[in-house]
Amino acid sequence: MRYLPLTDTDRSAMLGVIGAKNIDDLFVDVPETARLSGPIEGLPMHASEMAVERHFSALARQNMAAGHHPFFLGAGAYKHHVPASVDHIIQRGEFLTAYTPYQPEIAQGTLQMLFEFQTQVARLFGCDVANASMYDGSTACWEAISMAGRVTKRSKAVLSSGLHPHYVSVAGTMARFTGDTLLSAQPEMTAQGDADRLLAAIDGDTSCVVVQYPDILGRIEDMSAIAAKAHEYGALLIAVVTEPVALGAIKSPGEMGADIVVGEGQSIGVGLQFGGPYVGLFACKQKFVRQMPGRLCGETVDAEGKRGFVLTLSTREQHIRREKATSNICTNSGLCALAFSVHMTLLGEKGLRDLATLNHGLAVQTADRLAQIDGVEVINKSFFNEFTVKLNKPSRDIVRDLADRKILGGVSLGRLYPGEAALENGLLIAVTELATEEGIEALAQNLEELLA
The missing domain is CATH 3.90.1150.10 (Aspartate Aminotransferase, domain 1)
Known part of the structure; x- marks a missing residue:
């Protein structure tokens, strides 16, 4: 039975507030050829559970499984x-259903895990502090650009041609609504990246330079010179890491002067999962911590002197900051962050x-x-x-x-x-x-x- 609590009057009132004549006005961006005017042709109106299982199993067999x-x-x-112990631990009841610790005093296990996760990410990226995770790498990248704008009071971001095109696309979508200017370019199939282009583009209006490390073509380049010039002009260097395992072999972005380091944590503890859910990583220098989006867990002691954990910072719109929030991201990828932390601990x-x-x-x-x-x-x-x-x-x-x-x-x-x-x-x-x-x-x- 469908649960539709809104009446026609309720719906008309909401449409009036947003200035839409009818429900169809909400879908004007969808081409008419892609809209359905009735049931999907050839799809039965109903089927037994067993018939549905057989049908979808047959469809699944057409896939090429990554491990085969x-x-x-x-x-x-x-x-x-991903070791089997990772899956075993994250499926424990106290972890599997954990969401956001709105009452930290009864969520000590979740807070401790997130505190350990933050420590691991900060050390991996060579930064002072990390948050309790983001949705994924691409949204973390945009949040870093937005954060750089708040820090510098500027709105021009210079993006490396080696930045993943999907990350560029996400940033471009968000920049449409914030008015930020993104200077990007397509990569060239050469052994060198576009450091010269980035250096030439930095000026007094630049909020940040965004460099992927290793980049979309797999190239690894020293970011120190870019960091130096960015800092000379009062801009920030943002490093994007889509393959965190690489940091077990190469110098961390923080060591090369990156102010903010973000990335995708999927490589550690999280399977491919048809493209998600994944876990975004976000770290920065200590002096920028109050502009960092998301949530930050901290360590403290209680009235009896026992070790405890708290939500140290959580300046998001759901809490007290409202329009002054540093981010509208409402939660973190808690279970994927746990998988990351468990796998990293095992390693x-x-x-x-x-x-x-x-x-x-x-x-x-x-x-x-x-x-x-x-x-x-x-x-x-x-x-x-x-x-x-x-x-x-x-x-x-x-x-x-x-x-x-x-x-x-x-x-x-x-x-x-x-x-x-x-x-x-x-x-x-x-x-x-x-x-x-x-x-x-x-x-x-x-x-x-x-x-x-």
Whole structure:
């Protein structure tokens, strides 16, 4: 039975307040050809539970499961091994149903976990302080740009061409409503990034410079010079990390002068999950902490001197700040943050370094093998576990052909940057610890045949 508490009078009143004549006015941005005027043709009006299960199981079997075939997809979502103990712990009742600790005194376990999570993220990113997580990496990136605007009282952000195009798109969507100016560009398939362009663009109106590390093509570059010039002009450097495992092998962004470091935490403890839910990471220098969005958990002692945890900062619109809130994000990705923290705890510092070394070694092995193939050019001089190759044919066609051969061979730049002819032959290949000798060789041999 449908529960529809609003009357026609209620609906008319709400439409009048927002200036809409009818319900259809709310969908004017949806093309008429995409709107339904009745039931979906060919779909039965009802079916038994067993029939529905059989139908959807048949549909699911058409998918290529990531763990069943050689897998080299990346571009911001990575397939790593997640220990079974992570899933076991996060499914404990006290964690699985935990939401936001509105009454901290009875949510000590959740607060302690978030405190430990913040500590791990701050140390990983080389920053002073981290918050209790965000929705995902792309929204964390925008929140960082917005925060830089509050700190500097400026509204021009300079975005590296190596920033993930989906992150650029999210920032562009939000900037439409805030009036911020975003200076972005498409990447070029070269071994170097666009540091010279970024340095030239920094001026007295710049609020921040946003650099991905490693970038969308897998390139790793020192951000120190960009940080220095940004600071010279009173701007902030924002570093974006989509593959946090990389920080087990390369210098942290904070060590290179980044003021705010954000990223996607999916690689640690969280599966691919069809693209989400994921967990956004956000850290910054101590002096900017009061402009940091989201929530911050802190450690204290109670009246008896016992260790305890509290919500230290929570300047969001649901609480006391209203229009002065630093963010309208209403919660954090608590369960995914827990998975991240559990996996990170199991790894420890040595384990993370060992995992990063294994990733990099397998990626180098793959790049060396592919470089032997006619029609394949590896463009990177440096990379972690993801690199870009230039093929002698459009990469989207090759990716489809590889999928027909049961190999998920990478992400085509033609898909990430549709219509960009200079990038259509680019293929982004990610290699994690789950890659096998057989899988690497299968990718190489099939590429040889398809590019011949």
